[in-house]
Amino acid sequence: MHTELKILLIYCLLVTFMLVLQSILSVQQHGVKKLAGSRDGIEYSGMAERAIRALNNTVTSLLLIIPPVFSLVLISVSTPETVSVLVVFVITRVLYFFSYLLGIPWVRSCLWWVGLLCTVYLYLICLGQFETPG
Numbered sequence: 001m002h003t004e005l006k007i008l009l010i011y012c013l014l015v016t017f018m019l020v021l022q023s024i025l026s027v028q029q030h031g032v033k034k035l036a037g038s039r040d041g042i043e044y045s046g047m048a049e050r051a052i053r054a055l056n057n058t059v060t061s062l063l064l065i066i067p068p069v070f071s072l073v074l075i076s077v078s079t080p081e082t083v084s085v086l087v088v089f090v091i092t093r094v095l096y097f098f099s100y101l102l103g104i105p106w107v108r109s110c111l112w113w114v115g116l117l118c119t120v121y122l123y124l125i126c127l128g129q130f131e132t133p134g
Contacts, residue, residue: 095111
């Protein structure tokens with residue numbers, strides 16, 4: 001299995017953990033009984049609301065990172081550089097989630113940009129805009 005694919009699977013597992021954490025925060029705020037219903041009119045606030053927004057952004061980043069990772073696997077490109085960029089992406093996205101959860105705005109924004117630049121870079125590698133060694 002390509003290293004990039006393993007890293008993507010690890011990120012997917014981390015996103016699942018973030019989903020569970022978001023769910024726990026929602027249950028703490030509203031209780032299981034209320035959340036088991038239709039959820040119409042439920043208002044979230046504080047950390048539970050930030051967790052929902054952070055998770056939505058995280059899922060979007062997951063959807064954007066899947067195509068270049070699968071493309072790297074399909075074109076059989078795996079270099080220390082592509083692995084490093086993907087590792088930086090995963091680390092920054094996890095830190096982004098927790099900085100959003102804790103309400104740390106400037107750090108959160110910088111991490112978001114680093115993750116996005118990693119994603120764009122991998123797309124450019126796949127499109128042949130940057131040469132990879134080897």
